[in-house]
């Protein structure tokens with residue numbers, strides 16, 4: 446399906462497609478050595494409504510808007526091995542971020558309004574976000590993508606472009622859904638703390654069992670697990686499922702709480718059904734889902750577009766690998782817009798929620 450290339454040939458194709466304004470996506474799935482790419486052979490904008498098509502899907506947060514597809518039948522597919530060379534941390538100074546103080550003031554008001562909304566209605570959670578502009582006069586697409594690949598091994602790292610939509614890049618730690626034949630896997634990911642080198646690195650670097658979590662984060666993450674399990678139970682068409690204990694996982698400079706959920710699907714359940722059950726999960730929206738979504742659409746004073754939507758391989762040889770579009774950014778003229786948010790509960794502290802978005806923004810700032 447994917448033709449082999451050298452990584453430099455693949456990067457040259459990316460550069461050429463971007464310069465000549467042709468649609469493409471290049472991506473590397475978590476813990477894989479291979480970068481894959483779809484290069485669409487025309488400039489049409491295709492949608493998928495039923496998720497029965499084969500290709501690469503790029504879906505917005507708001508399901509009322511269309512999901513974009515690079516159809517396999519209209520694309521050239523390439524793959525290349527990426528050898529990870531140590532990427533030197535080149536942390537951009539936060540002082541380069543424009544309007545930090547006014548962004549802080551408006552985010553704090555948004556979080557306070559979110560807490561009032563939860564208290565008044567006795568709701569559990571709402572995820573509130575913002576975008577942050579960074580001047581990008583010297584932006585180099587291939588170099589930025591290489592840095593993302595080199596920095597975030599266990600993320601889905603991608604660069605997606607369509608001349609009628611724009612350029613998006615990201616390194617997301619969150620799987621929305623993996624379906625292979627009649628098996629599925631998803632995760633409940635939420636709760637954040639900053640990873641501190643000496644405090645958090647134990648004997649085995651991949652084992653963060655000793656990390657302590659506050660009640661707010663434990664509850665915030667449990668809402669996501671409960672929601673996913675309730676949705677599947679409600680659907681009544683799951684044959685069997687397995688649920689892990691919540692555990693700590695590292696994503697760049699951050700730690701999150703994660704529960705893995707997997708199982709078997711019965712044949713009546715289509716991919717569209719499962720996507721509708723899950724998306725948007727309370728990792729990016731809230732509980733109850735519709736009320737939280739309405740609050741987000743009415744109160745966040747910007748458009749999330751594809752942030753907190755989902756993206757990935759759709760029906761490739763019986764397999765779909767979809768990820769939630771987090772830790773992402775968009776190039777708009779000479780500015781990079783970074784998208785960041787966090788889960789708000791009754792126990793949230795607005796100042797801490799602001800700091801959490803700043804910590805999350807560093808995932809992207811590091812590669813700019």
Ligand SMILES: C=C(O[C@H]1C=CC=C(C(=O)O)[C@@H]1O)C(=O)O
Nearest residue numbers: 634635636637728785786787788
């Ligand atoms: C909404 C985001 O992260 C979600 C995923 C993991 C942890 C989260 C949190 O702790 O709030 C969020 O639910 C984001 O990165 O913009």
